[in-house]
Amino acid sequence: MSQAELTAAPTAASFNEDSEVHSGLTPEEMRQSKRNQRRRKLIATAFVIPLIFFVLIAFIAPIGTMLYRSVYHPTVAQLIPETLQALQSWDEASDNIPDAATISLFAKELHYLAKERRSGKLAEEINRGMPGSSSVIKSSARKLKKLDEATLANEGAERLLAAKKQWQEVKIWRTMKSSGEIFTDSFYLTATDLTRNEQGEIVARDTNIYIKLFAKSLKIALLITFLTAVIGFPLAYYLATAPAKVANTLMVFVLLPFWTSLLVRTTAWIAILQTNGVINDFLITLHIINEPIEMLYTQFSTVIAMTHILLPFMILPLYSVMKGIDPSYFRAALSLGAKPLSAFSRIYFPMTLPGLSAGALLVFIISIGYYITPALVGGTDGQMISNIIAFHMQSSNNWELAAALGSILLILITLLYWIYDRLVGVSNIKLG
Amino acid sequence: MKHLKRFGAALALCTAMSPALAEQFTAVSFGGAYGEAQQKHMLDPFMEKTGHKILFENYSGGIAELKAQVESGNILWDVVDVEVIDLERACSEGLLEVFPHDTLPAGDDGVAAKDDFIPQALANECGVGNIIWTVLYAYNGDTIKGGNPNSIGDFFNTQKFPGKRALRKRPQVNMEWALIADGVPKDEVYDLLSTDEGQARAFAKLDTIKNDLVWFDSWSQVPQLLNDGGAVMAQSANGRIFDAIQKDNKPFEMVWDAHIYDLDVWAVVRGSKKKAVAEEFIRFATSSKPESGMQDVAYGPTRQSSYAYMDEAILPKLPSAHLDEGLKASGEFWADYGESLGEKFNEWLLN
Numbered sequence: 001m002s003q004a005e006l007t008a009a010p011t012a013a014s015f016n017e018d019s020e021v022h023s024g025l026t027p028e029e030m031r032q033s034k035r036n037q038r039r040r041k042l043i044a045t046a047f048v049i050p051l052i053f054f055v056l057i058a059f060i061a062p063i064g065t066m067l068y069r070s071v072y073h074p075t076v077a078q079l080i081p082e083t084l085q086a087l088q089s090w091d092e093a094s095d096n097i098p099d100a101a102t103i104s105l106f107a108k109e110l111h112y113l114a115k116e117r118r119s120g121k122l123a124e125e126i127n128r129g130m131p132g133s134s135s136v137i138k139s140s141a142r143k144l145k146k147l148d149e150a151t152l153a154n155e156g157a158e159r160l161l162a163a164k165k166q167w168q169e170v171k172i173w174r175t176m177k178s179s180g181e182i183f184t185d186s187f188y189l190t191a192t193d194l195t196r197n198e199q200g201e202i203v204a205r206d207t208n209i210y211i212k213l214f215a216k217s218l219k220i221a222l223l224i225t226f227l228t229a230v231i232g233f234p235l236a237y238y239l240a241t242a243p244a245k246v247a248n249t250l251m252v253f254v255l256l257p258f259w260t261s262l263l264v265r266t267t268a269w270i271a272i273l274q275t276n277g278v279i280n281d282f283l284i285t286l287h288i289i290n291e292p293i294e295m296l297y298t299q300f301s302t303v304i305a306m307t308h309i310l311l312p313f314m315i316l317p318l319y320s321v322m323k324g325i326d327p328s329y330f331r332a333a334l335s336l337g338a339k340p341l342s343a344f345s346r347i348y349f350p351m352t353l354p355g356l357s358a359g360a361l362l363v364f365i366i367s368i369g370y371y372i373t374p375a376l377v378g379g380t381d382g383q384m385i386s387n388i389i390a391f392h393m394q395s396s397n398n399w400e401l402a403a404a405l406g407s408i409l410l411i412l413i414t415l416l417y418w419i420y421d422r423l424v425g426v427s428n429i430k431l432g
Numbered sequence: 433m434k435h436l437k438r439f440g441a442a443l444a445l446c447t448a449m450s451p452a453l454a455e456q457f458t459a460v461s462f463g464g465a466y467g468e469a470q471q472k473h474m475l476d477p478f479m480e481k482t483g484h485k486i487l488f489e490n491y492s493g494g495i496a497e498l499k500a501q502v503e504s505g506n507i508l509w510d511v512v513d514v515e516v517i518d519l520e521r522a523c524s525e526g527l528l529e530v531f532p533h534d535t536l537p538a539g540d541d542g543v544a545a546k547d548d549f550i551p552q553a554l555a556n557e558c559g560v561g562n563i564i565w566t567v568l569y570a571y572n573g574d575t576i577k578g579g580n581p582n583s584i585g586d587f588f589n590t591q592k593f594p595g596k597r598a599l600r601k602r603p604q605v606n607m608e609w610a611l612i613a614d615g616v617p618k619d620e621v622y623d624l625l626s627t628d629e630g631q632a633r634a635f636a637k638l639d640t641i642k643n644d645l646v647w648f649d650s651w652s653q654v655p656q657l658l659n660d661g662g663a664v665m666a667q668s669a670n671g672r673i674f675d676a677i678q679k680d681n682k683p684f685e686m687v688w689d690a691h692i693y694d695l696d697v698w699a700v701v702r703g704s705k706k707k708a709v710a711e712e713f714i715r716f717a718t719s720s721k722p723e724s725g726m727q728d729v730a731y732g733p734t735r736q737s738s739y740a741y742m743d744e745a746i747l748p749k750l751p752s753a754h755l756d757e758g759l760k761a762s763g764e765f766w767a768d769y770g771e772s773l774g775e776k777f778n779e780w781l782l783n
Contacts (some may be wrong), residue, residue: 001752100596120524123767131772132626135764138524209779216782292661297647309462380601380647388778396771 070403084180107156116139129175187404221368234315240322297379314359321355457706461513463490473725474717523558539737540720553734559697561734566751568691584690595664610637672728
């Protein structure tokens with residue numbers, strides 16, 4: 001929109017000046033008018049500069065960093081550069097471990113890392129590719145730390161191999177070599193439940209979580225979109241057709257929860273749904289059930305709480321579109337002999353589509369990346385992909401994997417938006 | 433103008449001198465009843481004695497925040513209370529300063545520090561052991577059916593003790609318990625868990641009660657779960673249950689069988705500008721008298737000389753009185769397998 005204004009404003013201005021040009025202008029006046037034109041253009045641009053700057057800093061840069069971080073991984077390469085250099089000439093497909101010179105080089109670097117207390121960083125990185133190798137590296141580092149430079153230069157390789165038996169296996173060296181790659185696709189592979197086997201082929205992993213979670217998040221988001229539409233549509237219709245006084249009162253009921261803190265609303269759902277909560281107590285008192293129903297910490301509670309929280313995002317665009325529909329169309333269809341149902345489905349409903357699609361798009365995109373509500377009421381099976389991303393950011397410290405998962409989510413949403421544009425057309429959206 | 437100059441000089445003098453007189457630094461720990469006990473027995477007496485000021489903040493454990501501070505060079509914390517399970521990693525990644533253990537004061541009974549502390553408390557170069565605490569399970573005496581459970585096997589016995597069980601949502605402790613309940617001797621648990629078969633066996637055992645499990649994230653949820661009937665048995669840090677029984681008279685009982693005990697340590701964040709006074713605080717906090725104050729929340733002291741200050745009646749309730757029944761949590765094992773088992777655990781939960 002800003003772009004349209006940007007180009008529109010100077011054009012309008014130049015039109016005015018052009019009309020003046022026709023009334024016989026000297027070259028000097030022509031230049032003057034061009035200068036004016038340029039100045040106006042500049043001013044118009046200056047108005048959007050803060051916005052561009054903001055978007056750049058708050059949006060483009062972080063997303064770019066995230067995309068970059070998901071493939072750029074120099075940590076290991078910075079920790080053991082010489083070893084990795086030497087490993088280049090080693091044939092990882094062979095069953096022999098690297099030659100003594102390489103191993104001794106690694107012993108030297110590990111010794112240095114241990115002194116600097118950075119061996120733990122290396123251990124953590126290698127451990128990702130080979131669970132269990134962390135203690136191998138750490139305990140070897142401890143042993144090497146005690147050696148002096150001379151012993152290290154002469155017997156470094158032997159000491160390292162003697163420190164832990166795993167050093168005599170090819171696997172740990174392969175892992176080291178592969179995690180030393182500065183640009184890597186391994187986080188994307190992990191994020192799609194794939195991995196490379198020892199021959200370097202891409203194969204499925206034994207653990208299968210992320211694809212399942214993406215599918216589940218999609219399913220939950222679609223379900224929520226559907227539910228908000230089913231609940232929101234009749235309500236918005238009633239609001240749009242009811243007398244102003246009733247409509248305004250009801251609107252407060254829609255907006256008041258919307259203005260309440262998200263945490264308060266989510267916590268209220270905990271109180272309602274918990275084992276000895278409002279609903280269970282009520283049903284037990286009425287002898288409808290004998291045992292409390294398990295509702296909190298399930299997918300059900302995620303869906304119901306998020307439906308409630310996102311409902312206004314559906315109602316508001318629907319309402320504003322319905323408000324603009326002339327009721328006489330519907331009446332005209334009826335008077336021309338249409339049954340109410342077909343008048344609704346062929347006349348009224350198509351006219352609400354811009355609002356419906358705006359609401360659906362808003363609710364869907366917000367809900368697929370939702371974080372707080374699933375974390376609080378979702379329990380185990382109500383978790384969404386954003387909760388796993390947060391887990392990798394906060395607990396497992398695997399920021400690269402979190403970035404890869406986040407990028408996939410971004411691509412997924414962009415893709416869905418593109419499909420939506422193809423099917424419905426973005427120009428068909430009306431937000432108000 | 434003259435006045436202003438004099439005032440400026442006085443001000444400059446004040447700022448120059450104040451660090452020498454009283455410094456201010458930040459300490460972080462886990463809050464709750466534990467944090468209160470630390471405030472009362474470690475921080476307050478230290479501030480009173482030395483005139484330094486400590487800002488005491490809460491965090492939820494883990495090393496992510498430490499890492500962010502150290503790597504960005506923007507150090508906000510000076511002293512941290514770290515679980516040993518994270519200490520190994522934090523220390524070897526260079527997030528903590530090395531603590532000179534030889535500067536620790538002798539116990540109040542004159543025994544040298546290295547003999548007074550239990551060995552695990554000084555096992556890592558970066559920290560000084562502060563408490564022994566443990567993870568056990570407790571049940572609600574009012575809602576339990578089928579008698580009184582007394583072993584970890586009972587936790588997995590849904591036939592005899594029907595009802596929901598609450599576990600913290602992570603593989604730690606749960607994997608160990610599953611194997612012990614399945615008949616694995618305690619000293620073989622970690623060896624077995626580092627094999628695929630052992631992990632599969634643990635998950636198979638957890639499968640048997642999967643439908644009866646309630647998951648929680650924070651220890652603070654446990655007393656509530658037991659109280660409002662969300663679960664009849666629940667995993668817990670022993671201090672939380674002790675606090676609920678002691679302060680709120682809850683009908684909870686602790687089961688010590690196969691409890692998994694561990695230490696917390698005080699450590700200095702790497703790059704702290706208040707390193708000297710932070711170390712001074714740690715030396716004070718881990719001396720005999722302040723250590724004994726941790727009995728308030730039933731956490732055991734890490735040095736022998738503290739017992740002289742402690743109430744006889746509390747001793748049987750401390751983890752230190754039950755070490756034979758328990759298993760020491762392996763920081764090394766979880767540093768190695770925490771991530772891969774965490775993934776498998778998540779997958780198991782989703783299926």
